[in-house]
Protein backbone atom coordinates (compact mmCIF):
# COMPACT_ATOMS: atom_id res chain seq x y z
CA UNK A 103 0.00 0.00 0.00
CA UNK A 104 1.39 3.38 -0.85
CA UNK A 105 0.11 6.80 0.01
CA UNK A 106 1.39 8.41 -3.12
CA UNK A 107 -1.13 10.49 -4.93
CA UNK A 108 -0.84 10.89 -8.64
CA UNK A 109 -1.42 14.54 -9.38
CA UNK A 110 -3.24 15.30 -12.54
CA UNK A 111 -1.14 16.90 -15.19
CA UNK A 112 -2.08 19.78 -17.41
CA UNK A 113 -0.16 19.71 -20.63
CA UNK A 114 -0.07 21.23 -24.07
CA UNK A 115 2.06 19.86 -26.86
CA UNK A 116 3.36 22.56 -29.16
CA UNK A 117 5.21 22.47 -32.46
CA UNK A 118 7.32 25.04 -34.20
CA UNK A 119 9.06 24.95 -37.53
CA UNK A 120 11.48 27.11 -39.45
CA UNK A 121 15.06 27.35 -40.60
CA UNK A 122 17.63 26.06 -38.15
CA UNK A 123 19.77 28.91 -36.76
CA UNK A 124 22.93 26.88 -37.34
CA UNK A 125 22.63 24.73 -40.47
CA UNK A 126 19.87 26.71 -42.19
CA UNK A 127 17.91 23.59 -43.05
CA UNK A 128 14.26 23.05 -42.23
CA UNK A 129 13.70 22.19 -38.61
CA UNK A 130 10.57 21.09 -36.78
CA UNK A 131 10.49 20.79 -33.03
CA UNK A 132 7.78 19.38 -30.82
CA UNK A 133 7.76 19.94 -27.11
CA UNK A 134 5.36 19.09 -24.33
CA UNK A 135 4.72 21.87 -21.81
CA UNK A 136 3.26 20.70 -18.54
CA UNK A 137 2.57 21.43 -14.90
CA UNK A 138 0.76 19.34 -12.36
CA UNK A 139 -2.24 20.38 -10.38
CA UNK A 140 -1.02 19.93 -6.80
CA UNK A 141 -1.06 21.75 -3.45
CA UNK A 142 2.59 22.77 -3.82
CA UNK A 143 2.12 24.36 -7.21
CA UNK A 144 0.98 27.76 -6.02
CA UNK A 145 0.43 31.12 -7.63
CA UNK A 146 2.09 34.30 -6.38
CA UNK A 147 -0.67 34.79 -3.81
CA UNK A 148 0.11 31.42 -2.27
CA UNK A 149 -3.03 29.74 -3.58
CA UNK A 150 -3.03 26.45 -5.39
CA UNK A 151 -3.00 27.11 -9.11
CA UNK A 152 -6.19 26.29 -10.94
CA UNK A 153 -6.41 24.39 -14.18
CA UNK A 154 -7.18 27.68 -15.94
CA UNK A 155 -4.13 29.46 -14.46
CA UNK A 156 -1.88 26.59 -15.46
CA UNK A 157 -3.29 26.56 -18.99
CA UNK A 158 -2.68 30.32 -19.24
CA UNK A 159 0.94 29.94 -18.04
CA UNK A 160 1.57 27.07 -20.42
CA UNK A 161 0.31 29.20 -23.29
CA UNK A 162 2.66 32.01 -22.24
CA UNK A 163 5.58 29.55 -22.07
CA UNK A 164 4.71 28.36 -25.56
CA UNK A 165 4.58 31.92 -26.90
CA UNK A 166 8.06 32.57 -25.43
CA UNK A 167 9.40 29.34 -26.85
CA UNK A 168 7.99 30.09 -30.29
CA UNK A 169 9.58 33.55 -30.19
CA UNK A 170 13.06 32.09 -29.75
CA UNK A 171 15.23 30.99 -32.62
CA UNK A 172 14.89 27.42 -33.78
CA UNK A 173 17.82 24.99 -33.69
CA UNK A 174 18.03 21.26 -34.37
CA UNK A 175 18.97 19.30 -31.26
CA UNK A 176 21.94 17.89 -33.19
CA UNK A 177 23.03 21.46 -34.05
CA UNK A 178 22.85 22.86 -30.53
CA UNK A 179 26.57 22.61 -29.82
CA UNK A 180 27.45 23.88 -33.26
CA UNK A 181 28.20 27.36 -34.51
CA UNK A 182 28.70 29.03 -37.84
CA UNK A 183 32.22 30.34 -38.28
CA UNK A 184 34.05 32.33 -40.89
CA UNK A 185 37.48 31.07 -41.87
CA UNK A 186 40.12 33.25 -43.50
CA UNK A 187 43.65 32.60 -44.60
CA UNK A 188 46.25 34.50 -42.63
CA UNK A 189 48.27 36.99 -44.69
CA UNK A 190 51.75 36.11 -43.55
CA UNK A 191 51.68 32.35 -43.03
CA UNK A 192 49.70 29.20 -43.73
CA UNK A 193 47.49 29.59 -40.71
CA UNK A 194 43.76 29.98 -40.80
CA UNK A 195 41.81 32.45 -38.72
CA UNK A 196 38.45 31.37 -37.38
CA UNK A 197 35.91 34.07 -36.60
CA UNK A 198 32.59 33.81 -34.83
CA UNK A 199 29.50 35.85 -35.71
CA UNK A 200 30.72 38.73 -33.52
CA UNK A 201 33.77 38.97 -35.79
CA UNK A 202 36.02 37.87 -32.95
CA UNK A 203 38.91 35.55 -33.76
CA UNK A 204 38.21 32.41 -31.78
CA UNK A 205 41.07 30.36 -33.12
CA UNK A 206 44.23 30.78 -35.19
CA UNK A 207 46.33 27.89 -36.28
CA UNK A 208 47.17 25.36 -38.91
CA UNK A 209 44.53 23.27 -40.57
CA UNK A 210 45.84 21.87 -43.82
CA UNK A 211 42.46 20.49 -44.79
CA UNK A 212 40.57 23.76 -44.38
CA UNK A 213 43.43 25.73 -45.92
CA UNK A 214 43.31 23.48 -48.98
CA UNK A 215 39.56 24.01 -49.32
CA UNK A 216 40.12 27.77 -49.36
CA UNK A 217 42.91 27.44 -51.91
CA UNK A 218 40.96 25.13 -54.19
CA UNK A 219 38.00 27.47 -54.35
CA UNK A 220 40.38 30.43 -54.64
CA UNK A 221 38.64 32.27 -51.86
CA UNK A 222 39.99 34.36 -49.05
CA UNK A 223 37.19 33.38 -46.76
CA UNK A 224 34.64 30.64 -46.36
CA UNK A 225 31.94 29.71 -43.93
CA UNK A 226 31.66 26.46 -42.05
CA UNK A 227 29.62 24.74 -39.42
CA UNK A 228 31.91 24.04 -36.50
CA UNK A 229 31.39 21.96 -33.44
CA UNK A 230 32.55 23.19 -30.08
CA UNK A 231 33.17 20.49 -27.52
CA UNK A 232 32.96 20.76 -23.76
CA UNK A 233 36.68 21.44 -23.45
CA UNK A 234 36.34 24.41 -25.78
CA UNK A 235 38.04 22.78 -28.75
CA UNK A 236 36.60 23.64 -32.08
CA UNK A 237 36.24 21.26 -34.98
CA UNK A 238 35.56 22.72 -38.39
CA UNK A 239 33.11 20.53 -40.22
CA UNK A 240 30.88 21.26 -43.17
CA UNK A 241 31.33 24.15 -45.55
CA UNK A 242 28.16 26.16 -46.07
CA UNK A 243 27.09 28.98 -48.35
CA UNK A 244 28.42 32.47 -47.67
CA UNK A 245 26.92 34.34 -44.74
CA UNK A 246 26.74 38.04 -44.07
CA UNK A 247 29.37 38.47 -41.39
Ligand SMILES: [Zn+2]
Nearest residue numbers: 122125174177
Ligand atom coordinates in the same frame (compact mmCIF):
# COMPACT_ATOMS: atom_id res chain seq x y z
ZN1 LIG B 1 20.40 22.42 -37.90
